[in-house]
Amino acid sequence: MSLYLLRRLIQAIGVMAVMSLIVFLGVFAIGDPVEMLISPDADQIERERAVIALGLDKPLWMQYLLFLSNALSGDLGRSFVFNEPALQLIMGRMPATLELALGATFMAIIIGLPLGLYAGLRPNGATSKAIMAVSILGFSLPTFWVGLMLIMVFAVQLGWLPSSGRGETAMLFGVPWSFLTWDGLTHLIMPATNLALFKISLVIRLTRAGVRETMLMDYVKFARAKGLSPSRVTFVHVFKNILIPVVTVVGLELGSTIAFSVVTESVFAWPGMGKLIIDSINVLDRPVIVAYLMTIVLMFITINLIVDLTYSFLDPRVRLEAKG
Amino acid sequence: MSLTLEVRDLRTHFFTRAGVVKAVDGVSFTVARGKVLGLVGESGSGKTVTGFSILGMVDAPGRITGGSIWFQGRDLANLSEEEMRHLRGNRIAMIFQDPMMTLNPVLRIDTQMIETVQAHEKVSREEARQRSRDALGMVGIGSPDERLKSYPHQFSGGMRQRVAIAIALLHRPDLIVADEPTTALDVTIQGQILAEVQKLAANTGTSLIWITHDLSVVAGLADDIAVMYAGRVVEHGLVEEVLDRPLHPYTHGLIGSVPSRNKRGEPLRQIPGMTPSMLALPQGCAFRARCPRAGEECLIEPELRTILPGREARCHRPHL
Numbered sequence: 001m002s003l004y005l006l007r008r009l010i011q012a013i014g015v016m017a018v019m020s021l022i023v024f025l026g027v028f029a030i031g032d033p034v035e036m037l038i039s040p041d042a043d044q045i046e047r048e049r050a051v052i053a054l055g056l057d058k059p060l061w062m063q064y065l066l067f068l069s070n071a072l073s074g075d076l077g078r079s080f081v082f083n084e085p086a087l088q089l090i091m092g093r094m095p096a097t098l099e100l101a102l103g104a105t106f107m108a109i110i111i112g113l114p115l116g117l118y119a120g121l122r123p124n125g126a127t128s129k130a131i132m133a134v135s136i137l138g139f140s141l142p143t144f145w146v147g148l149m150l151i152m153v154f155a156v157q158l159g160w161l162p163s164s165g166r167g168e169t170a171m172l173f174g175v176p177w178s179f180l181t182w183d184g185l186t187h188l189i190m191p192a193t194n195l196a197l198f199k200i201s202l203v204i205r206l207t208r209a210g211v212r213e214t215m216l217m218d219y220v221k222f223a224r225a226k227g228l229s230p231s232r233v234t235f236v237h238v239f240k241n242i243l244i245p246v247v248t249v250v251g252l253e254l255g256s257t258i259a260f261s262v263v264t265e266s267v268f269a270w271p272g273m274g275k276l277i278i279d280s281i282n283v284l285d286r287p288v289i290v291a292y293l294m295t296i297v298l299m300f301i302t303i304n305l306i307v308d309l310t311y312s313f314l315d316p317r318v319r320l321e322a323k324g
Numbered sequence: 325m326s327l328t329l330e331v332r333d334l335r336t337h338f339f340t341r342a343g344v345v346k347a348v349d350g351v352s353f354t355v356a357r358g359k360v361l362g363l364v365g366e367s368g369s370g371k372t373v374t375g376f377s378i379l380g381m382v383d384a385p386g387r388i389t390g391g392s393i394w395f396q397g398r399d400l401a402n403l404s405e406e407e408m409r410h411l412r413g414n415r416i417a418m419i420f421q422d423p424m425m426t427l428n429p430v431l432r433i434d435t436q437m438i439e440t441v442q443a444h445e446k447v448s449r450e451e452a453r454q455r456s457r458d459a460l461g462m463v464g465i466g467s468p469d470e471r472l473k474s475y476p477h478q479f480s481g482g483m484r485q486r487v488a489i490a491i492a493l494l495h496r497p498d499l500i501v502a503d504e505p506t507t508a509l510d511v512t513i514q515g516q517i518l519a520e521v522q523k524l525a526a527n528t529g530t531s532l533i534w535i536t537h538d539l540s541v542v543a544g545l546a547d548d549i550a551v552m553y554a555g556r557v558v559e560h561g562l563v564e565e566v567l568d569r570p571l572h573p574y575t576h577g578l579i580g581s582v583p584s585r586n587k588r589g590e591p592l593r594q595i596p597g598m599t600p601s602m603l604a605l606p607q608g609c610a611f612r613a614r615c616p617r618a619g620e621e622c623l624i625e626p627e628l629r630t631i632l633p634g635r636e637a638r639c640h641r642p643h644l
Contacts, residue, residue, distance in 0.1 A: 218425035225379055225420075226440045226491060227413030236439075240430045315430055316475040 008308075012301045019297045020071065020290075024064050027286050054080060067290070076294065077287030081280070086291035090273060094295075095175045096166055097265070097272030101257040103179065103192035105250060108199035113246070115200075116207025121234065123212060131204060138201030147194045147267035154190060162187050164269035191268040195261055199253050206249055210242030217241075243314050251307035259296045327394075328499050328531040329355040329378070334391035334401070336370075336377045345602045347373040347386065349555040352628065355499065355548075360525060360532040362546030362563060364539060364578070366599050370555040371535045375501040377401075378533070379418055380408035395499070414444040417492035421504040423485035427476035433460075433487060434472040440494050459490040463520060482513035489521065496528050503535045518545055539582055543567055551575045554600060554610035557628060561635040571631050571642040573615045609640070617641045 034051055042050075051057050055066065067077065076087045115135075119128040155163035167187035169176035178184030214220060215238065223237045262274035269275075273292065280288040311318045336348040348370045355361045365371045376382050378393055380400060393400035396415065400408065412418075420426040428436060437456035438449060447455075453472065460468035463486040476484055485505060492500050502521070506514040522545055525532050534546055542549055542563060549566045551559040551574065559572040570576045577595035597614035600606060606613055608623040615622070621640045628638045 218420050218422060219428040221381065222418070222420055222426040222488070223428065223436075224381060225412055225418040227409050227411070227443045228439060229409070229443070232439065232443070236431070236435075237428050241428070316432075317429060317477045 008305055012298075012305075015301060016294070016297060020068065020294060021064070023290050023293045024067060025060075027289050028060060028063075030284070071294070076291035079280075079285050079288045081283055081285045081288075086285075086287040087295075089276065089288060090292055090295055093271065093273045093276045095177060096270060097258055097261060097274060099177055099179055099188065100191055100195065100261060100265070100270060100272060101254055103188055104195035104199060104257055105254045107192060107196035108203050108253070109250065111196075112200040112203025113207055116204040117211055117234070117239070119204065120208040120211025120215070123208075128208075132208070135201035135204045138197045138204075141197070143194060143198070143263045144267055146197060147191070147264055150190050150194055151267070161190050163190070166271060191264050191270050194267070195257055195264050199250070199257075202249060202253065203246060206246055207242060210245055211238055214238045214241045240314065244311060247310050247314065248307055251303050251310075255296075255300045255303045258299060326357045327354050328357050328359075329533075330392075330394040331374075331378070332392045332394070334374065334377060334393060335389045336373050336382055336386055337389045338386040340385055343603045345386075346555050346605070347602060348377060350391070351552070351555070351557050352391075353548075353550045353557060353560060355531045355533060357498075357531055358526065358529045359547040360522070360534055360545055362542030362549040363533055363535045363552060364537065364542055364549060365552035366537060368599055368602065369552040371552050372503055374552070375418065375503050375533065375535050378499075378501055379412055379416060380405070381412075410444065413440055413492075413497075414495045415497050416499045416501065417495070417497040419485070419488050419492050419500060419502040419505040422508045423481050423488055423505075424508070426488050427484055429476055431475075432472070433474055433476065437472070437487075437491055437494065440491055444495055455494060456490075459494050460487065462493065462524070463487075463490045464516075465490070482509050482517065485509060485513075485517060486520070489517070489524075493524060493528070493530075497530060499531045499533070500525070501533045501535070504537070505534075506541060507536065507538065514541075521545075539567070539579060540584075551578070554605060555602065556610065556638060557636075558611065558639070559635075559637045560628070565635060569643075571635060571637040571644070572611075572639045573617050573641075573643065574611050575637075576643055577614075609638075617643075 034047065034054070034056065055063060058066070070077065074087070075085065078084065079086050079089055082089060115131050119131045122128050151163045154161045165187060166176075166178045166184060168181040168183035169178050170180035170184070171177075172180060178188050220233060220237055223233045228237075258273070260274065261270075261272065262278055264270065265272045265274040266278070277289065277292050279285075280292070331354070332352050334348055334351045335346070338345040338347055351370070351374055353361065353363075363371045363374065373382065373386070377388055378395075378400065380403065382388060388401050391401060395411075400411070403411070427433070434453060434456060437459070438452040441447060441452035441455055442449075457468045457472060460471055465471055465483065465486055471479075476487075479487065489505070505521075506517050509517065518541065521532070524530070534542065536542060546563045549559075549561065549563045550557045551566070551572065553574050559566060559570065559575045561571075566575060567579060570579055574595070577593075580593045581595060583592055595614055600610055600613070608625050609615070609618070612618045612622045619641060624640075626638050626640045628636050631637050631639075631642050631644070
């Protein structure tokens with residue numbers, strides 16, 4: 001187990017190193033941040049000074065090495081725009097995105113699993129068919145449109161829920177969270193629902209497919225032949241077998257929600273990382289872009305590791321010692 | 325001689341979009357206490373569906389449409405699902421064909437055994453574990469305490485089938501339906517398992533229905549034999565009599581197809597043609613088209629009738 005973790009750690013470092021190079025080169029290739037940052041009527045001397053201050057006069061490889069050595073000491077550069085450490089900027093926005101993504105994922109599991117299970121057990125029932133039909137809507141309706149509709153119905157017409165911002169927050173572990181206060185929670189519900197719609201549909205479909213496949217397995221027939229109650233067959237024999245694909249997809253979905261919840265955050269003016277990265281890209285705030293992408297890579301690696309560890313817990317045939 | 329099971333005119337039909345599949349269509353047989361019935365036939369002859377019908381586990385679109393299954397004074401065909409569940413795994417157990425697939429891969433052996441004990445008896449976990457351990461020991465699995473903590477993938481196919489048999493034996497059932505339980509095993513393991521099952525059945529007075537397409541297995545194991553073709557029993561009798569002197573041309577052909585009975589150097593004998601589609605059975609005797617003895621009268625469906633004392637066959641022109 002520890003050997004496995006060590007190997008995964010080394011892999012992770014390799015991925016991070018390669019990723020940093022790609023990200024750095026990629027960001028360097030697009031546009032000139034000086035153009036965006038300095039007022040057009042600045043003279044040549046002011047330009048030079050800005051270029052030197054931002055460290056853009058050095059050759060690319062030297063910039064990269066400098067970036068690497070700083071990164072190793074936890075410094076991912078300072079934002080050109082805010083003149084704050086980029087990492088600090090991102091970390092400041094992370095809780096908002098995190099609670100949004102976790103809220104959406106939580107809803108996906110709480111709603112998606114039972115509905116999928118039901119639809120899988122009674123594939124020909126009218127309710128199941130209705131569930132499946134609605135799940136197609138969840139897949140295909142564009143997020144921004146659903147977001148706007150939610151605002152129109154629940155904020156504008158009914159006036160039940162606030163349409164933007166995080167609302168009141170409370171501190172936990174030194175970080176502000178919305179879900180700890182009633183006001184914050186009312187702010188969280190709509191954007192989280194908006195993000196969750198796609199995931200709920202995904203979990204429903206995955207669970208249903210898994211249940212239908214598993215129900216045909218001999219071990220389920222054998223479990224019935226043993227005289228077990230239907231609930232024991234469903235919740236122990238079937239359920240544990242379908243969790244593996246669900247965990248995989250939910251884990252990866254969680255990662256991509258954290259990374260790419262830009263649209264929802266924009267629609268609901270949710271002050272998360274997605275909003276920050278879009279603004280940074282607009283003004284070519286390189287350190288923030290790089291730091292953001294590195295954070296996301298690290299997060300994906302971590303989520304993948306957690307998913308893999310969950311496998312070994314769910315499926316005894318997955319032996320972590322054997323291979324990496 | 326007391327009967328454990330009496331199946332009378334059982335009909336299990338599947339209502340598919342393409343039409344009604346009469347997988348089991350008027351099957352009758354009896355199993356005496358402590359005896360082994362070999363249920364023989366080709367794939368698709370309805371022998372597995374017969375087994376599932378006895379356990380009340382025919383899934384939609386299939387259902388039992390007629391006949392009766394008498395077991396301990398009750399007609400299983402008319403029991404509710406809940407009543408049936410209390411019999412399943414308790415008084416009637418089943419063993420499946422592919423041992424690699426019958427145990428749940430993500431649950432430990434002890435979980436799968438203890439739940440079986442506790443499904444039918446209110447006993448403590450500890451006592452259930454004790455009984456599971458004894459059952460494993462009974463089917464010849466060494467160091468059962470350790471084995472209980474294992475997962476199925478840590479066992480070989482033969483061992484898994486032993487575990488499945490141990491699970492079937494947990495409640496000392498009156499009847500075990502074994503659906504080709506040795507087909508997926510290699511021959512040496514097959515022999516061991518057969519010997520084991522025969523011994524256990526004799527010791528506990530358990531009756532067995534042994535579903536197979538392998539006549540040599542039946543020859544060594546069964547007391548009675550029922551040969552199925554296209555959803556019907558075509559011949560029924562004591563195993564040695566049927567194998568020595570088959571009455572029905574189909575049984576005759578089956579026995580003739582066993583490779584060891586053919587002469588070396590000659591092409592292997594086989595039954596011409598294929599099993600008919602269950603959706604479009606020919607009129608009259610279903611075996612008519614493949615039968616070397618078929619005649620005019622075979623256009624009228626034959627009934628299962630006593631041809632010799634203790635010997636039944638569904639044929640107008642039996643081998644006599």
